[in-house]
Amino acid sequence: MIRLKNIFKSYGSENVKCNALKGINLTIDTGEYLAIMGPSGSGKTTLLNILGGIDRADSGEYLYDNLKVNEMTNAMLHKFRRDHVSFVFQNFELINYYTVFENVEMPLFARRMSASQRKKKVCEALELAGIEALRKKLPIHISGGERQRCAIARALVSDNNLLLADEPTGALDIKTGEGIMRVFDNLKKTGRTIVLITHNPDVAGRADRIVNISDGNIV
Amino acid sequence: MRNSRRIKIAFDMCVQEGVKSLLGIVVVFAAFVMFGCIFMLLGHNMSYTDRIETGLKVPYEKVGYINIDSMKLDYEEEKEVISLIQECDEIESLGHVSYGIQNTSRCISFLGEIQYGHQTVIPDNEYNVGEMVETYIMSAGAWDIMNLRLQEGAEPSQLEPDDNTILLYLSERYSGLVSVGEHYYDTYEDGTIIYDYVVAGFFSPDSYILANGTANSTNNLIDAGCCSMDYAVVEVPGFLFNTAYFSTKDGGFSEVKEYLGSIAQNYGIDIDMYELSSVLKFHNDNTAAVTKYLIEIAVLFTAAAVLLLIGIQIGRVISHAKEYGIWLTNGALFHDIALVTIYQNIIYVILPMILSCFAVRKITDMILLGNGQTAGPVISIFWEMNVPLLTVLAVILTAVTAGIPIILLYRKNAAELLKGETAG
Numbered sequence: 001m002i003r004l005k006n007i008f009k010s011y012g013s014e015n016v017k018c019n020a021l022k023g024i025n026l027t028i029d030t031g032e033y034l035a036i037m038g039p040s041g042s043g044k045t046t047l048l049n050i051l052g053g054i055d056r057a058d059s060g061e062y063l064y065d066n067l068k069v070n071e072m073t074n075a076m077l078h079k080f081r082r083d084h085v086s087f088v089f090q091n092f093e094l095i096n097y098y099t100v101f102e103n104v105e106m107p108l109f110a111r112r113m114s115a116s117q118r119k120k121k122v123c124e125a126l127e128l129a130g131i132e133a134l135r136k137k138l139p140i141h142i143s144g145g146e147r148q149r150c151a152i153a154r155a156l157v158s159d160n161n162l163l164l165a166d167e168p169t170g171a172l173d174i175k176t177g178e179g180i181m182r183v184f185d186n187l188k189k190t191g192r193t194i195v196l197i198t199h200n201p202d203v204a205g206r207a208d209r210i211v212n213i214s215d216g217n218i219v
Numbered sequence: 220m221r222n223s224r225r226i227k228i229a230f231d232m233c234v235q236e237g238v239k240s241l242l243g244i245v246v247v248f249a250a251f252v253m254f255g256c257i258f259m260l261l262g263h264n265m266s267y268t269d270r271i272e273t274g275l276k277v278p279y280e281k282v283g284y285i286n287i288d289s290m291k292l293d294y295e296e297e298k299e300v301i302s303l304i305q306e307c308d309e310i311e312s313l314g315h316v317s318y319g320i321q322n323t324s325r326c327i328s329f330l331g332e333i334q335y336g337h338q339t340v341i342p343d344n345e346y347n348v349g350e351m352v353e354t355y356i357m358s359a360g361a362w363d364i365m366n367l368r369l370q371e372g373a374e375p376s377q378l379e380p381d382d383n384t385i386l387l388y389l390s391e392r393y394s395g396l397v398s399v400g401e402h403y404y405d406t407y408e409d410g411t412i413i414y415d416y417v418v419a420g421f422f423s424p425d426s427y428i429l430a431n432g433t434a435n436s437t438n439n440l441i442d443a444g445c446c447s448m449d450y451a452v453v454e455v456p457g458f459l460f461n462t463a464y465f466s467t468k469d470g471g472f473s474e475v476k477e478y479l480g481s482i483a484q485n486y487g488i489d490i491d492m493y494e495l496s497s498v499l500k501f502h503n504d505n506t507a508a509v510t511k512y513l514i515e516i517a518v519l520f521t522a523a524a525v526l527l528l529i530g531i532q533i534g535r536v537i538s539h540a541k542e543y544g545i546w547l548t549n550g551a552l553f554h555d556i557a558l559v560t561i562y563q564n565i566i567y568v569i570l571p572m573i574l575s576c577f578a579v580r581k582i583t584d585m586i587l588l589g590n591g592q593t594a595g596p597v598i599s600i601f602w603e604m605n606v607p608l609l610t611v612l613a614v615i616l617t618a619v620t621a622g623i624p625i626i627l628l629y630r631k632n633a634a635e636l637l638k639g640e641t642a643g
Contacts, residue, residue, distance in 0.1 A: 015468060054548060054633035074553060074629075081633075082550040093545050093637060097235045109224045110550030 002028040002051065002162070002193070007060035009046050020046040021057070022216035030065075030161070033184075033194045035207035043216040044197045045166055053081045053162045065160075080164060082110050086155035090167040092147040094139040100126070100150045102137040107158035121157050129153035129183060145176030152183055156190075163187065165196040169203055181206055220555045228546070229562035240567075243531055248571035248578070250524040251609060255579030257520065258608050261513045262600040263442070264506050270444025271499060274429040276366050277466045279495045281311075283475065284434035289461040297461065300486060304463075305360075307478045309471040314361025315460040318431035318446075322454070323351045326403040328417055333392055334450045345422055354452045356460075357430070364466050366429040369449070372399045372420020372447050375455045385413065386419035386455040390448050394421050410465040419455070422448040432462065434495050442502065521612070532564065536624035536638075543628060544636030557625045564621040572613035576606055 009021040020043045030032050038044045047054035050062065053069060056077075059087045062069040064084065072080060086107070087093075104125055108118045126132045129149040131142075139147050148168055155163055165184070169177030181203055187194060188208075196207060202209045212219050233240045267302060269280050285304065289297050305313050322328075333350040359375035361367075370391060380386050390396065403416040430443035472494050483490040536543075543556050583601055628636070 049632075049634040052548070054637070056632065078547070078552040081548070082552065087548045089637070093541075093548070095542055096230065097544055106546070107550040109220050110552070110555070112221060154549065 001030055001063075001065060002026075004051075004061040005061040005062075005063075006052060007047075007057045007062065009043075009050065009055070009057050013105070019216055021050075023062070024213075024216075024218060026211065026218060028193060028195065031191050033188045033195070033206075034151040035198070035204035035210045036195065036197045036213055037201070037204050037210055038213035039199075042213045044213055047213065048164050048166050048195065048197055051162070052085045052087055053077045053089075077142045082107075084160050085162045085164060086158055086160040088148070088151050088155050088163065088168045090170040092144075092151045092171075094150060094154075095141050099136050099138055100131060100142070100146075100153075103139065103150055103159050104153045106154060107160075111158070119200055122153075125153040125157040126184070128156055143176070143205060144172050145179055148172060148176075148180050149183065152180070152187075154189070161192055162191050163194045165194065167197050167199065169198070169200065177203070220403070220551060222558070225555055225558045226562050229559045229566060232542065232559070232563060233566050236535075238449060243535070243567055244571050245569055246531070247528060248575050250528070251572050251575030252578045253520060254612060255519070255523070255575055255605055255609055256582055257513060257517045257595075258605045259579060259583055259600065261517060262604040263597065264510045264513060266600060266604075267442055267444050267502055267506070268499060271429065271433070271495070274366055274427045274433075275364060276444030277311075277364060279499060280432070281467045281470050282364060282495040283465050283467065283472060284495065284640045285313075285463050285465060285479065286491040286493075287461040288491075291488055292486065296486065300482060300488070303482050304465075304479065307475060309467050309469070309474045309478070311466045311468045312360050312363035312366050313358075313463050313465045315356070315358040315360050315463045316409065316428060317356040317460065318374045319352045320356050321351050322354045322452075324403075324405040324414065326405050327387070327452075328352055330389070330393060330396070330452055333396065334452065336469070350469065352452050354454050356456065357428075357632070358460065358463070359455060361428075361464060364464050367426045367428065367443075368423045369420040369426075370423035372418075375419070378419060380417075380455065380457045382457045384415045384417060384457060387416050388420050388422060388451075388453040388455065389418065389453045391421045391424065393452070414456075416454075422451065422453075424449070426451075429464070431539070434493055434498050442506070442630045455556060509571070513523075525616060525619065528568070528616060529623055530568070532620035533624055535563070535567075536560065536627065540628075540631075540636045541639045544633050544638075547633035547636060553629065556620075560625050560628070561617070562622045568613050568617045568620065571611055576609060579605060579609075 004024050004026040007021050007024040007026075008019070010017050010019045012018050024043075024047060026047075036044050036047065046055065052055050053072075057070055060070065064080070067080065069077070069080060095106075098106075101122055104122045107117055108121060113121070122135075123132065126135055129152045131146055131149045131153065134142055134146055134150070139150065142150070148171075149203065154167070155165075168184070169180050174181060177200075184196065185206060194207075196203070198204050235244075268279075275282060283633075287297075287300060289300070292300065301313075304310065305368070328351055331350065334352055334385050335426070343581075359379075362374050362376065367388075371394070375386055378386060387403075388396075397418050399418050399420060401418045404411050405414040405416065406410050424447075426448040427445045428448070430446050433444065465475070472492070477490055479490045543559075546556060546559075547553070580601060583597060
């Protein structure tokens with residue numbers, strides 16, 4: 001279970017301060033599929049970054065199961081991320097000079113697996129994302145939808161329980177976006193906790209629960 | 220993450236940069252070649268006294284040089300003068316050395332096949348391979364002054380050659396070609412023997428003599444200092460010469476000068492005497508300004524190059540910020556990223572440094588080792604000063620150029636790196 005208590009986050013200096021999150025309280029159950037909706041600049045991505053441990057809250061409490069994430073040192077936060085969190089970004093964030101296979105393989109290098117174990121895991125993830133045939137292609141030679149599937153396969157390969165997706169269909173056309181959302185629908189069956197950010201009510205509608213955020217507050 | 224993977228990531232990032240990487244390596248390589256050349260010149264300038272000491276068996280403070288104006292003397296008188304000089308109580312040893320003698324005797328010209336290309340006193344086009352050999356001519360007394368050591372054979376003082384016999388001492392490089400005790404006869408067409416060359420010994424590799432012209436003037440700036448006996452062929456004949464190095468018992472040059480003055484007066488000739496320490500002092504005083512200038516250049520150039528390389532490396536890290544962010548959101552720990560940055564710097568700094576050592580060595584060969592005779596002392600500067608200095612510089616440079624970007628990366632979280640942010 002994830003529990004956020006009174007989370008505050010601001011950016012900028014004392015003079016020009018932007019309050020991104022103003023006391024967020026949120027509980028997410030293990031295995032829940034949660035959609036976060038809100039206008040641009042409302043603090044959705046900031047919230048997702050704090051959930052994923054790639055940014056820190058200024059104050060408040062973040063509990064992941066029994067782990068106090070907000071009290072972790074940088075090194076502990078890196079390990080927390082490695083062991084519990086996977087990301088899917090709107091712009092895919094793939095390394096363009098690595099093949100699809102190598103991109104998906106990336107999280108496994110941190111786990112000191114043998115090459116054969118890695119190959120097995122990557123093939124499974126590629127199959128789940130429906131892009132086995134693209135394994136030797138470079139990201140620049142495949143479509144946007146295929147790139148996002150690659151990013152999803154990379155998120156799946158590490159078996160982390162928390163999957164955070166920041167507008168995964170934002171850069172895709174409607175038809176391709178629909179294909180990606182079907183992959184997410186299937187992921188729900190794996191028991192992972194999924195937190196997805198979207199502007200699109202249709203995409204959000206597929207989640208178990210929708211949380212709306214506006215001007216740094218849950219509404 | 221395994222170290223091999225970190226190295227692979229660093230290597231992939233370098234390869235991915237393509238021409239940019241190559242240019243970076245070329246810039247660092249060029250900088251290290253410049254460092255290397257400056258260090259070599261500096262080392263060469265600062266080690267003149269060391270090279271002089273390398274060429275001698277006795278302390279340089281005890282060594283002097285005599286030049287006898289023997290034009291007015293016949294052979295017998297010259298012999299008398301030399302004998303009288305040898306009788307001076309303060310002189311311990313007296314020995315002549317002639318450099319760069321072109322010996323065209325057919326009987327030993329085959330030695331040139333090994334020597335050819337390594338001695339440059341004689342222009343390449345003057346003789347063909349195998350037509351001549353370049354030699355030093357020494358008298359037995361020089362053995363006690365110069366830093367000569369044999370690994371096989373006997374010293375001239377043990378052999379006492381007659382007027383027609385010439386003892387040959389050779390670098391060990393010739394040991395496969397000739398053997399100690401072999402005779403080679405230089406004859407007229409009718410078979411009469413002119414000279415009997417006897418192979419008397421082979422030098423050990425740590426043999427050196429003072430370089431040509433080192434001591435025969437108090438105002439020379441010849442800076443070779445000493446010559447190695449690599450490729451050397453030394454002739455020790457039984458006859459006399461009018462110049463000689465000498466060593467004193469207690470550095471009593473004034474007594475020697477007085478003694479030589481009385482001989483000169485008696486025979487109506489001029490005998491010039493130079494103290495090696497005076498020559499050395501003149502040389503070192505004159506090169507001190509150059510040395511100071513070289514040190515200033517080295518310091519300025521090092522500072523400028525370090526700043527430039529830090530700038531290049533920071534630029535490189537900024538351009539890879541997004542990739543570091545991707546790795547951090549896919550299981551990599553910060554110390555993985557730090558090590559990747561260090562390995563990148565090793566590729567960008569240590570690799571060109573190693574390559575630059577080869578280049579500096581080659582440049583040294585061309586500029587400072589024009590004459591293969593001085594190779595030994597100069598190469599020792601290369602290994603004992605240049606390579607360690609370049610290595611230390613490369614390690615410091617790697618630490619600095621990796622350290623600053625690592626600090627920049629550490630101050631940013633993965634979310635900021637994903638946006639490509641590193642500065643600020």
